Amino acid sequence: MSILASSFHEGPLLDKYNNLLISHERYRAMFDNIPLAYMSMNENAAIIDFNNAFSELTGYSCEEVYMKPFSFFLYDKKDIEYHVNVTFPRFKRNGFARNQPWKLKHKSGREIYVIVHGNVRYDTDGRFIQTHCLIVDVTEQRLAREECQRAESKAQLILDVISERVTFHDREHHVLWANKNARSNAAPEC
Structure with a gap:
């Protein structure tokens, strides 16, 4: 056995290695179990x-995710082109991405709306190494907002056909919205 090998199996070097291994295992356990999706x-x-x-968000197994291009998970062809030609080159160049919205596809085919925040890691010479990205699933918020918009549109259609004047005002009494009858009977401004 060489002197280096025997010194590794006992003493401070082995303790440092074991401490590093324990630290890495703790980090990986935390990293794998946080509820926020991460990818690099x-x-x-x-x-x-x-x-x-990230695997749970997209519905793909670890084996199916590893080394797939990010564009594989994008829902629309135009988003794929935009990612490849605009956002990823800009991300690599600028070193960060904030509030980047994407529509991803789940393995089942359903749409997933996300916001991506990321940083690029460079080596000491400024060469690209990898990205670090957090992905926030905003699907439920988006669906709720779309439902509110549909309900609001229906309410406006109903209010537009009644014969009474209907207006909505803010706290300073500025008109926010008026139905057709109120708009057609509005006094001309002087």
Whole structure:
């Protein structure tokens, strides 16, 4: 056995190695179990690291995610082109991405609306190493907002056909909305 090998199996070097291993295992357990999706891409936008939340969000197994291009998970062809030609090159160049909305596709085919925040890690010479991205699922909020907009549109249609004047005002009494009857009977401004 060489002197280096025997010194590694006992003493301070082995303790440092074991402490590093324990630290890495704790980090990985925390990383894999946080409820916020994480993924990292290489210089070609292929996914090289991710956590369980990303797999759960997209419905794909770990084996199906690893080394897939991020564009594989995008829902629309125009989003794929935009990612490949605009956002990823800009992300690599600027070193960060904030509040980037994307529509992803779940393995089942359903749409997932997300917001991505990321940073790029560079080496000491400024060369790209990888990205680190957090992904926030905003699907429920988006669906709720769309439902509110549909309900509001229906209410406006109903209010527009009644014969009474209907207006909505803010706290300073500025008109926010008026039905057709109120708009047609509005006094001309002087």
